[in-house]
Amino acid sequence: LTFRGSRNMASADFYKAYSILNNAISEGKIEEGKAAYEEIIGFAKSDVKNLVAPIIPKFAHHFPDLLDKVINALLDLCEDASTPIRADAIRGLGVLTYKNKGSITKILSLLIQLLILEDENELKILRQVISPIFEEDVKQATEAFLHHIKSRKPIKEKAAAFYFEQMENCREKVSANMELQQYLVVNILTVMQEAGADLGEKSLGMLFDVMRRFEVVRDGKHPGLMQNINDTLQAVTDGLFDGTEETAKQFLHCLRMGADLSQKNVDCSGVLFNFFDSMGEAAPELEDKLWSSIARTMPRYPKAFTSNGVDKLIPSLYSALTALANEGKVNFGMVEIMMYMLNKCAEKNKALLVTTLGLGSPSEPSEDFTARKEEFERHARTIVKECKLKLLDADDEIKSMNRKIKVAEAEEKKTLIPAKFKLIGEKKAADCIPKLITCLKEQKFDMKGIKLSFFGKPKGQQREKKSTSAASAAVGSKRKRGSLKEEKKAPSTTSKLDMSLDDIAKASKPGRGRGRGRGRGRGRGRGRGRG
Numbered sequence: 001l002t003f004r005g006s007r008n009m010a011s012a013d014f015y016k017a018y019s020i021l022n023n024a025i026s027e028g029k030i031e032e033g034k035a036a037y038e039e040i041i042g043f044a045k046s047d048v049k050n051l052v053a054p055i056i057p058k059f060a061h062h063f064p065d066l067l068d069k070v071i072n073a074l075l076d077l078c079e080d081a082s083t084p085i086r087a088d089a090i091r092g093l094g095v096l097t098y099k100n101k102g103s104i105t106k107i108l109s110l111l112i113q114l115l116i117l118e119d120e121n122e123l124k125i126l127r128q129v130i131s132p133i134f135e136e137d138v139k140q141a142t143e144a145f146l147h148h149i150k151s152r153k154p155i156k157e158k159a160a161a162f163y164f165e166q167m168e169n170c171r172e173k174v175s176a177n178m179e180l181q182q183y184l185v186v187n188i189l190t191v192m193q194e195a196g197a198d199l200g201e202k203s204l205g206m207l208f209d210v211m212r213r214f215e216v217v218r219d220g221k222h223p224g225l226m227q228n229i230n231d232t233l234q235a236v237t238d239g240l241f242d243g244t245e246e247t248a249k250q251f252l253h254c255l256r257m258g259a260d261l262s263q264k265n266v267d268c269s270g271v272l273f274n275f276f277d278s279m280g281e282a283a284p285e286l287e288d289k290l291w292s293s294i295a296r297t298m299p300r301y302p303k304a305f306t307s308n309g310v311d312k313l314i315p316s317l318y319s320a321l322t323a324l325a326n327e328g329k330v331n332f333g334m335v336e337i338m339m340y341m342l343n344k345c346a347e348k349n350k351a352l353l354v355t356t357l358g359l360g361s362p363s364e365p366s367e368d369f370t371a372r373k374e375e376f377e378r379h380a381r382t383i384v385k386e387c388k389l390k391l392l393d394a395d396d397e398i399k400s401m402n403r404k405i406k407v408a409e410a411e412e413k414k415t416l417i418p419a420k421f422k423l424i425g426e427k428k429a430a431d432c433i434p435k436l437i438t439c440l441k442e443q444k445f446d447m448k449g450i451k452l453s454f455f456g457k458p459k460g461q462q463r464e465k466k467s468t469s470a471a472s473a474a475v476g477s478k479r480k481r482g483s484l485k486e487e488k489k490a491p492s493t494t495s496k497l498d499m500s501l502d503d504i505a506k507a508s509k510p511g512r513g514r515g516r517g518r519g520r521g522r523g524r525g526r527g528r529g530r531g
Contacts, residue, residue, distance in 0.1 A: 010048045014040065021059060030062050037063055044073035053077050053088035061099035070096065071107065078114065087125050090114065094129035097136075104137050108144040115158040127162075134166045138174060141166070142184055149203050150195040160203035167210050174214070181214040182225060189232045197240055201249040208257045220264030227266070233258050234270040241278040248286050251275060252293050259300035267303040269312065276316035291334040298341065310345040314356050317341055325379040330386040332429035333453070339436035340452060346445035359443055380437050387430040394427035428453035 017036040024033025037059055044052045053074065060070045074096075077089035093111055097104050111130055117123050134141040145166075148159040167174065174180055188207050192199060199207075211217050216225060237254045241247045255275065258268035275294065303309050321338045324331060346353050354360055358373025365373070401420040408416055428451065435450050 010043065010046045011051070014043050014046075014048045014051055017043075018055065025059065025062060033059075034063055034066075038066065038069070041066070041069050041073050044077055049077060049080065050082065050085050050088075053085060053092045057092040057095035060096055064100070067096070067100060067103060071110065075110065083119070083122070086122060090122065090125050090129055094133060097133050101137070104133060104140040105144045108133055108141055109147055112144060112148050112159050112162075113155060115162060116155055130162070131166065131169065135170055135173065138170055138180060139183060142187055146187055146191045149207070150191045150199060152198055156200060157202050160200075160206045164206040164210055167213070171213060178216055181216040182222070185211055185214060185216060185225060186228065189228055192232050193235055196236060197242075197247055197250065199250075201246050201253065204250050205253045208253055211257075212260065220266075226261060226264060229257070230261060230266055230268050230270075233261075233268060234274065237271050237274040239278070240274070243286070245286060248290060251278075252290070255293065255297050259297050262301045262303055267306075267309070269301060269304040269309045272298075272301055272304055273312050273316050276313075276320045291331070291337050295333075295337050298337075305344060305348055307348045310348045311352060314342070314345050314349065314352050317345070318356050321379065322375070325382055330383055332387070332390065332426045332433065335383055336429040336433050336436065336453060339433055339440070340447070343436060343439050343445045343447050346443075350443075350445070353440075354443070357440060359440060380441070384434050384437060387433050390426060390430040394423065394430065398423050398427070425453050 017039040020036040021033040021040065024030065024036070037056075040052060041056055043049060044056070056070050056073060060067060071093070074089045074092045077085055077092075080086050080089070090111070093107055097107050100107070108130065111126065111133075114126055115123070117126065142163075145159050145163040149156050149163065174184070188211060192204070192207065211229075216222050217229070220226065233254050237251060240254075241251050254271055258271040262268050272294075275290075298304070304313055317338055321335070321342075324334060324338075342353065342357070355369065356372065357376045358369050358371075359376075362369065398420065401416060401423060405413055405416050405420065432450055432452055436447065439445055439447055439450075
């Protein structure tokens with residue numbers, strides 16, 4: 001009874017204050033209603049707080065100096081034990097933005113913090129509240145989201161995912177405004193530079209995906225912006241990789257973005273050089289993944305193989321190769337890619353490659369040249385020896401793996417099958433590496449006929465194989481028309497000079513035979529055929 005009486009009194013006081021406020025507003029006497037409005041805000045901590053959440057946002061724009069009190073009251077209600085009250089408070093924060101445009105960033109930032117909620121219904125309400133605010137002002141919304149994306153709080157990945165989702169919903173609006181796109185790209189790049197590795201792999205990947213959708217990035221017609229992106233990529237990747245899988249994934253995101261820019265005539269080779277410089281930090285389990293990605297990405301970095309690019313690329317590659325060779329155990333996939341790229345660099349700066357590796361036999365070699373030659377020969381012997389050992393054991397290892405796969409359970413096969421294909425790749429690389437080393441030693445850099453494991457077909461033989469397969473397909477398509485057992489006979493090579501007159505006469509006469517005609521079915525038809 002005491003509780004009920006207390007609630008009734010609070011309810012009566014609330015409605016009295018509300019009546020005073022409502023009358024003051026309707027009569028245009030705003031200041032007279034201010035005390036009543038502050039009293040209503042205070043009811044957020046009373047027994048009638050369920051009445052407060054829908055009311056205080058409605059009048060907040062009349063009292064801008066009380067906005068902070070309103071926000072704090074609604075935030076308290078967002079933590080209430082009652083689900084309906086929490087839902088009303090979330091909606092109330094959204095209502096505040098309708099007539100307080102200058103506070104969108106601040107209010108939206110508070111709403112974003114609620115993305116860590118676990119209740120699905122409340123998250124649904126939160127999304128319904130944030131989406132229209134985002135569409136109303138993409139600039140302020142971006143500022144709010146980026147503030148959380150660059151933070152170290154657990155919220156950043158959820159904020160990045162939600163930001164990506166909202167940008168997808170606003171794509172049409174954003175695509176029509178090039179100035180807005182530039183503003184968004186610049187802000188995203190600023191966050192990347194400030195946060196660095198702390199941004200996280202998932203957040204970084206999503207932000208790159210957002211940028212890729214902007215026309216100002218896709219069209220390549222904004223050189224200043226392109227250079228800004230390139231500078232950011234190099235700043236982020238400089239010293240980024242620390243040997244962990246998290247930073248490895250971040251590096252790969254940067255490599256792919258750099259490859260996209262390279263297709264627009266932007267020199268992003270610095271990202272590659274940062275990669276080679278940091279490869280000594282790679283954990284063994286990450287090496288294959290990183291270098292296989294480099295193999296796929298390198299062709300999309302044409303500037304790396306220009307005259308200016310190879311001047312930096314050759315020393316970087318050789319330093320990485322030396323580090324690998326000194327480890328003792330050869331990673332075949334990595335060495336194959338390095339040897340391929342060293343051969344490729346000869347197209348633009350053969351002299352530098354020859355000097356760096358100590359290739360050939362100059363008439364008067366310097367001490368430095370001789371030392372480099374001996375070092376490369378030592379690396380080459382170590383690598384070739386490992387390749388030979390690999391080729392000796394590879395077939396047996398693959399057969400053993402096949403036997404294991406046949407009897408393995410479905411879950412175990414998920415591990416064994418990739419391991420088998422890794423073995424096959426290592427075998428192909430081990431077969432290819434000595435040939436690439438020979439190309440370097442003999443200074444025959446065309447690599448013709450060498451079957452690179454990561455490209456799949458021998459260099460210089462793609463066209464021939466393609467034409468062969470095309471011919472086979474054509475023959476196959478002809479066979480389908482007739483009997484599968486019958487082969488088309490090759491034309492006779494017998495000359496008419498070797499035939500009798502009777503044979504020639506028979507061959508010249510038209511006759512009835514088996515062929516396509518105007519008959520039903522696929523059998524014999526009345527028509528012309530070959531005699």
